[in-house]
Amino acid sequence: MSTRTFRVTVRGLFDGLSAEQHAELTARAAEHDILTASFTPEGHLSYDLAARLSFTFRFADSGEAEENILAATARAEAAARAWLAERGYPYKNLKSQAEDRSSAPLGKRQRREAARQGG
Template identity: 35%
Template structure:
């Protein structure tokens, strides 16, 4: 079994073809999905504003290090497609930004 790495992935996209029911539900829940609700979790954290144009989904993905960032991004995008599909929200143009937390260098300030 290869080494597992933990990735933080931000998947961005655009809402598309939202039904009236989807719009109403998203607007009713908009306050719970603002900037203060953004966090990286395994199930994902959806953030958007009341314009219902763009959204972002933050999630944690654990994947084989040998498969790299691309696979972590693909896994995250697949999870987002599934989650938004279950909710009945239309979307397009998913793209992801991936950070490998196991290789990330932290620069501490010296005193």
């Protein structure tokens, strides 16, 4: 059985940030820029408070079976909630979406590389 790669996206809205919290997030905005967003095991947070109060966490996880995607999603949601709670950031409308990358179709570049390698 091969290992499956999962990508889990957890989205939500900051809700009722204090002026201090808003300033703190704004000061750290460069660390959380959408242009540097990536899927990581610990989760990567991105937001743009100047545009809207929404945020996105991106998590990378893995499992042996397709059913493991549910556990990966639960872990990602728990990690996002914990990160927000540790910092006291109020939020609402937390929603998750997960994708099993092993079943995703290959892109043009990936197909070309697979053909080059004889795959």
